[in-house]
Amino acid sequence: MTLMQKFLGASAVLALSAGAAAAEPALIFDLGGKFDKSFNEAAFNGAQRWAEETGGTFREIELTSEAQREQALRRFAESGANPVITTGFAFATPIEAVAPDYPDTKFVNIDGFIADIPANVRMISFSEHEGSYLVGMLAAEASESGTLGFIGGMDIPLIRHFACGYAQGAKAVNPDVQVIANFTGTTPAAWNDPVKGSELTKAQISQGADVVYAAAGGTGVGVLQTAADEGIYSVGVDSNQNHLHPGSVLTSMLKRVDVAVYDSMMAGADIETGVAVVLGLAEDGVGYAVDENNESLLSEDMIASVEDAKSKIISGELEVASYYATDSCPALDF
């Protein structure tokens, strides 16, 4: 009984302290941390943009352990945060478990997959394979050696999905192109290991690669750096990383996590839920980055061919195989 009173007291205090800032959105970053220069940072940037434009505030937490996923979801839901936005596929299962307990709270997840989406959950995913296909085409067109590199973080389906689209795009331009795919590590530290990324880049260069695509979170910083040092091209991922090494970063595969977060926060508590939204080329959810840093690297022919492929993908005339569909890739063996 005393325990219950304590608990009720504690939650009442929480409710009171949260009352002042009702319907504040909350953002939960995955274990990679919010300043990973990539996926989570894109989400943070979207939230920052929303805060600057609306003058609103949002709650945030960077997770440090798996057990905190449910904990953070529940605590934010109980404190009145709405919507609760999460980044990363690993949140799918905890959200599925937690969402029915808080029917008045809207949950948003980016990258995850739930078969039966609860009524108060919005699942946002991206067609990374389509965006990767386009940068794969650009890479194959820019390559002189006919060998391309791919450096992933951990060997998990999501990263194979990136690599698969990339290899398909490259082979569409040049059927003889060779794609070398390597992964940085086997532990989550692989997402933040620029030194290892750099080593792998050097190894791929010695095998003849002259364009490398990094889909490895913070590890990509080391890949891009080494590519610039060694005078080859690189392709950034998630955020626009062209500015990191102008003249060396050929382009970046954009995954507009920032837009997804920004839009979710804009919609606020009225956000449409119970749906799975896929943001592809048509929705500008993915794409390739062109700005003043890489204009000189991309010829008009290259742009034209990529734009052509882009419109074909949007119209459905060209279909990029998804790794998820068959758990295998037609253009690349893992």
Add this chain to the structure above:
Amino acid sequence: MDVMPKWADALLIPLISILIAFVLSAGVIVAIGEDPMVALNTMVQGALGSSYGWGYTLYYTTNFIFTGLAVAVAFHARMFNIGGEGQAILGGLGVALVCLYVPWPHWILALPFAIIGGALFGAAWAAVPAYLQAKRGSHIVITTIMFNFIAAALLTYVLVELLRPAGAMDPASAGFPEGTHLPTFQDMAGLFGITAFRGAPANVTFLVALLACVLVWLLIWRTRLGYEIRAYGHSEPAAVYAGISPVKIIMVAMLISGALAGMMAINNVMGEAERLVLNSVEGAGFIGIAVALMGRSHPLGVLLAALLFGFLYQGGAELSLWTNIPRELIVVIQALVILFTGALDNMVRMPLERFFLMFRKKRPAEPATAPKPDRKSTTAAE
């Protein structure tokens, strides 16, 4: 010899060490412009102020008890098992296989077999480094730490290629069936009509961990094997002279150590996640080293140290949830505690010993400390 009374060695030194660590942490918090008292309050309230907080604190504690005991048992044989991480990863695999492929009707039946599964896989993972140490002299520190990486790679492969349900993006196994769900503290409190521990992951495994503490104590101090392990740990030549086989002791101590680390999986894999995820151990194997060091390799000390680290974990989570203190700083606080309790032990011990010596000199010689009549010296005088 014993300059300090036992209570000072067991309690006073850790307490002073923790105090110094907290004072330094407070300094760091002030330096980044936050209020250390608010931070401390958030941590204590969040970790110990409600049954919910206790539910999380005890969940982490359970993990650290198992890995702490694992390291402690190996310490008694003077072996530094850094492989708790990998052994716990493999233990998770063992528990997952037991839970996924046997249709258990009830958790009471599933639990003992899951314990065996986790312990067997954990022990098997420790067996190779143990064999290499016992027979080939390859240093256990090197081999066990390398086996951590092999374990992580193996788990990634198994989850991505074999156990992942078709079409799922998350490299994790399918959820375990209903019959393997362990009762949480919430369920257990519900039996008595109490609403408590809501949503917290602490589960019946905590009781298993307490039992493990008792069993390890019995093993080390009340059995012949425990005596042999300690004898080998104190002096290998003396142990060999007494007819104790080093190969056997190294193998047995490491197998027990690996089994204990593997048993952690019933808490985090079977009890909490109810599926096998890629990153389920998350450093508990390494925290176990700090826990064993701080607990002086004694089960009771391990229990208390595990509780402290459980508090730091849960309090740290609350800190990052409700304040602007970044999560890196929480790691700094944990690191300071480890530094002062583990590595800088002598910094506190030596002044304290001097203090006790001073104190003793002022008193007249006590009968208890007065030298007993020595038969040898008397015979020599004759």
